[in-house]
Each structure stands twice: as C-alpha cells, then as structure tokens.
Amino acid sequence: MNELSNLTPSPGSVRERKRVGRGESSGWGKTSGAGTKGQSSRQGDGKPKRGFEGGQMRLAMRIPKRGFKPMSRVEYALINLGDLSDAFGPGAVVDLDALRSRGMVKKGPSLLKVLADGEFSTQLTVRAHKFSRSAVEKITSAGGSVELIES
DSSP, X not given: OOOTTSOXXXXXSSOOOOOXXXXXXXXXXXXXXXXXXXXGGSSSOSSOOTTOBTTBOOHHHHSOOOOOXXXXXXXXEEEXXXXXXXXXXXXXXXXXXXXXXXXXXXXXXXXXXXXXXXXXXXXXXXXXXXXXXXHHHHHXXXXXXXXXXXX
C-alpha cells in the first residue's frame, strides 16, 4: 500500500537522464551527439543572437532611420467646430466623452482640442483641454460657452 512517506512513480513513467560524454561504449561518447565541427557542435546554445545574419550587416542597421518622436509629446484629439454644429443640437454639452460616444473621436488621446474650421452657429457648451483663439470667438459669438478643463 502506498503511503505519503513511501510514494514511487508508476513503472515506465520516469526515464533516466541521458548522460552524454561518458565514454564510447555508452553510445553518446566523443562528440556527445552534437556531430563534428561547426556552430551547433560548440558549447552553449548553438544559436546566434537574434538578428545575427552570419556577419553580414543586420537588416535593422541597413534600413535608414528617420524622424524623432519625443517621449514628452502630448497628443490631443482634434475636432472642428463645423463637425460639432452638425452633430449636436442647441444647448448640448460637448466634451470628450460625448464625442467618443458618437464615434467622432477615436479612442487613444485623453485630451481634446477644438479648432475653428467650418461654419458654426449652434449654441453649445464646449468643454475641452485646449481651444484655438478663433474657435473661442466663434463659440461665444454664436451664444455658446467655453469651459477649459485643466489637465
């Protein structure tokens, strides 16, 4: 009867470890199953580093690099006043959540900037993180209000 202090694996379920390099008569002597010469017969992994192309210049180094993306860049979701007057009725409150729910702004940027492009005559309350000067003028002249959100 098996007890916790006397457990053994089932017969045939555990194989012994292959011990290479223990003499010719073992069948795994001399080159220990790695063949003769060459990269894969040497000690270690036998594989070059990722991206190594046999000494040829790596693809990542051959391709030209252009541009620069600063890590401190702040991205805004941009919306034009012409789009707002078409999508919202008078007295509506327009903010980033309202624009996302209507599919006018893609998910990604968490800040909103309103630009003055297009005709605008609807009385709206617009909440955004940034406004162009002319957008503020158009909104206020149409009887709407501008609320600046501190980010």
